[in-house]
Amino acid sequence: VYMITMIGRSLYDSAHKELIGKKYIGSFCTNNSSYAEILSEQMQETEGTGYYFDESSGEWRIVAYAPIVWHNHIWSVATSVPASEVGALVHSVYRKQILFIAIVIAIILAGGGSIVLIFSRWNRELENEVEKTTENLKKSNTELESANTKLKELDRLKSEFVSMASHELKTPLTAIKLSMDVLRSLSGSEKDIRTKDELLEIVDRNIERQNRLVTDLLDISRIETGTLKFNLEPVDLYDIIRESVKSMKDIAERKGISIHSNLEGETLAITGDRDRLVQVFVNLIGNALKFTEKGEIRIQVQMVAGHPEIRVSDTGIGIPPEELDRIFDKFHQVDSGLTREAGGxxxxxxxxxxxIKGHGGSIIAESEVGRGSTFVIVL
Known part of the structure; x- marks a missing residue:
């Protein structure tokens, strides 16, 4: 291996270190030698190969050279080997190629069956890969369909929310505005005073309706995000049920519907959030009153497998079978005349x-159209 400058001076020579710093032409070869012709080609910044006679060793050599840029200067790097070694290498390559071809032919002639088996195995592997890819594509399609279904459901929920919010906000606001307009026109007579009290009651009732709407929206938002907090402590389940029934008693009496509680014993200790459980039972009793025109509401408690099971039953309009799986969905309401009249x-x-899930329990609905509904809670 050697490196020269563009004027033919040696920068490095692994075989002739004594030439480093000297010009090859004149020091190592004559001007009209075959090596001088190759050196001239190198000094012209060309790339190539050559065949020259080494005057110092008395043998023919093969050289390959190319220009390089190093330290902002152009140099020519070359490698040379004795031609005899190259010839021996070429002959060796030829011999090995002939041997390889002979072995391949022997393998083809003697191992045709093995090759067929190999291709057969490859074919099976390819079929398995295609089948696996097909299954993955089917799975991806299923996931895309599921995602599309969820997007449609989200769009439906958005539409239902906008419709519900518009109605539930507009209705009480309209009632409040009309009541306030009438209040402004009243005089101080005894009749007007009674009318004023009635209108103030309407305003108060509609303000409470809007307050429930905001509270419900906040609660469902906290439930969806997992941020609804529970103050779990030892409580009396019977006391919670009695309090819930008492709070709904006036509404039930106005509708002429009785509420019966079948409680075994005086107390039933559980661990739970008192206010949230009251909210659940008030909600269930309120729903039963909303969709029951006559009859009764019954609350039963019994122990099942060591857990309290509470059944809230009514004799109302009932729920169609196809709606039972959806009644616990957000904004979902069973489509009926009574539902539209009751609102919500x-x-x-x-x-x-x-x-109930936050308490580690479950709630399901059982119903028969025209005979009433039962909500079953297990805590």
């Missing part, structure tokens, strides 16, 4: 389910 956000049962 469609969030109550979704909130009940979230609270």
């Amino acid at each position: 956000t469609g969030l109550g049962l979704a909130i009940c389910r979230g609270i």
